[in-house]
Amino acid sequence: MSKIFKDKNILIGISGGIAAYKSADLTSRLIKLGANIKIIMTANATKLIQPLTFQSLTGNPVYVDTFQSTERWDIEHIALAKWADIFVIAPATANVIGKAASGIADDLLTTTILATEAKTLFAPAMNTVMYQKQIVQDNINKLKNLGYAFIPPGRGRLACGDWGEGKLADVDVIIQHIESHLYSSKDMEGLRVLVTAGPTRESIDPVRYITNRSSGKMGYAIAEACIQRGAVVDLVTGPTSLQAPAGANVFPVESAMDMYQTVLKLYDKADIVFKSAAVADYRIKEMASNKIKKGQDSITLELVRNPDILMELGKRKTKQILVGFAAETEELEKHALKKLNRKNLDFILGNDVSTKESGFQSDANQGILFSKDGSTISIPLMTKKEFAHRIIDEVMKKVKFD
Numbered sequence: 047m048s049k050i051f052k053d054k055n056i057l058i059g060i061s062g063g064i065a066a067y068k069s070a071d072l073t074s075r076l077i078k079l080g081a082n083i084k085i086i087m088t089a090n091a092t093k094l095i096q097p098l099t100f101q102s103l104t105g106n107p108v109y110v111d112t113f114q115s116t117e118r119w120d121i122e123h124i125a126l127a128k129w130a131d132i133f134v135i136a137p138a139t140a141n142v143i144g145k146a147a148s149g150i151a152d153d154l155l156t157t158t159i160l161a162t163e164a165k166t167l168f169a170p171a172m173n174t175v176m177y178q179k180q181i182v183q184d185n186i187n188k189l190k191n192l193g194y195a196f197i198p199p200g201r202g203r204l205a206c207g208d209w210g211e212g213k214l215a216d217v218d219v220i221i222q223h224i225e226s227h228l229y230s231s232k233d234m235e236g237l238r239v240l241v242t243a244g245p246t247r248e249s250i251d252p253v254r255y256i257t258n259r260s261s262g263k264m265g266y267a268i269a270e271a272c273i274q275r276g277a278v279v280d281l282v283t284g285p286t287s288l289q290a291p292a293g294a295n296v297f298p299v300e301s302a303m304d305m306y307q308t309v310l311k312l313y314d315k316a317d318i319v320f321k322s323a324a325v326a327d328y329r330i331k332e333m334a335s336n337k338i339k340k341g342q343d344s345i346t347l348e349l350v351r352n353p354d355i356l357m358e359l360g361k362r363k364t365k366q367i368l369v370g371f372a373a374e375t376e377e378l379e380k381h382a383l384k385k386l387n388r389k390n391l392d393f394i395l396g397n398d399v400s401t402k403e404s405g406f407q408s409d410a411n412q413g414i415l416f417s418k419d420g421s422t423i424s425i426p427l428m429t430k431k432e433f434a435h436r437i438i439d440e441v442m443k444k445v446k447f448d
């Protein structure tokens with residue numbers, strides 16, 4: 047597992063919302079990602095989940111009381127405020143948000159919000175009616191205007207039985223926000239990026255389809271990395287089981303034809319295009335309108351060519367930087383370079399999908415980035431997230447150069 051938060055000090059504030067138990071998962075996940083974690087709880091939060099849980103997970107004392115005596119001679123709220131590289135309040139109750147918006151500092155958590163210079167993120171969680179109350183929204187907007195960041199709550203069934211907005215954002219989403227605030231090289235600010243990801247599905251009949259082994263992980267990692275670096279991202283995605291990166295404009299598609307049409311609509315506005323989807327070359331000539339019944343010993347499916355999206359983008363290229371992907375199982379360099387030239391690309395990432403450790407379903411990747419200027423960069427095995435940043439680093443050199 048990648049240690050993306052290695053040596054980072056993450057201070058987590060837990061207030062008295064029912065979602066406080068989810069902070070245990072957040073804490074555990076951040077620790078696995080290499081972070082040093084310290085926890086502040088409000089007194090009400092300790093009624094919903096035991097501090098001992100967090101003490102055991104972090105190996106650190108849990109801080110609740112501003113006036114509790116400490117082993118070392120530190121004033122706790124100042125020491126914690128200085129220690130933090132980032133301060134995440136998850137869950138943030140309506141009460142904590144209201145107090146922070148008014149500059150109230152009547153417990154350790156709210157005092158530390160005032161005392162810290164670290165980036166402070168609120169992940170609100172509360173009943174929908176509470177969340178939508180004007181006063182709560184005013185408090186959120188006031189804090190946003192003062193430079194505090196918010197991780198929007200999700201929608202769904204709430205603990206109180208209501209449905210609606212107000213669920214604590216998924217732990218994955220909170221982690222993405224932490225990552226993007228901690229590593230905020232915003233070198234893609236002002237750029238619009240179009241990313242395609244995942245497989246396509248070509249229907250045979252209403253219940254069957256032809257697809258491929260693409261998981262979408264590489265494209266999603268690129269989309270996430272571009273968002274972190276400040277780009278506006280349009281993510282055109284075939285069916286995957288992945289959660290879309292927070293902040294992406296997501297365009298779900300199914301077949302290659304759907305993807306073709308959606309990509310062409312978005313293309314003019316794009317500055318950079320990463321075409322990492324595994325698009326079917328062929329589709330069924332005529333989809334059966336009813337489920338094909340078994341009976342005959344053999345049947346023949348006639349396939350016809352799908353449009354070549356990348357080729358079309360190469361032809362229509364104006365300002366866009368086009369990055370293609372060549373997933374190959376043999377003669378990687380030869381096939382990748384041929385594709386680069388024939389399709390008028392700026393870069394092509396060739397990777398050997400026949401290996402176990404990299405390729406379709408894997409969390410890791412390795413490959414060679416070929417540039418149209420003739421340079422090649424070999425990128426060793428690393429997580430798809432790190433890999434995404436490496437490719438973007440190279441592409442951004444080109445953006446700056448032009």
Ligand SMILES: Cc1cc2nc3c(=O)[nH]c(=O)nc-3n(C[C@H](O)[C@H](O)[C@H](O)COP(=O)(O)O)c2cc1C
Binds near residue numbers: 065171173
């Ligand atoms: C079981 C239970 C669950 C609660 N869940 C929430 C919640 O999800 N969000 C919220 O804003 N308040 C929630 N409250 C109300 C807060 O606990 C209450 O406003 C409290 O004063 C918050 O204190 P704190 O912000 O200092 O932790 C809940 C209360 C109880 C008893």
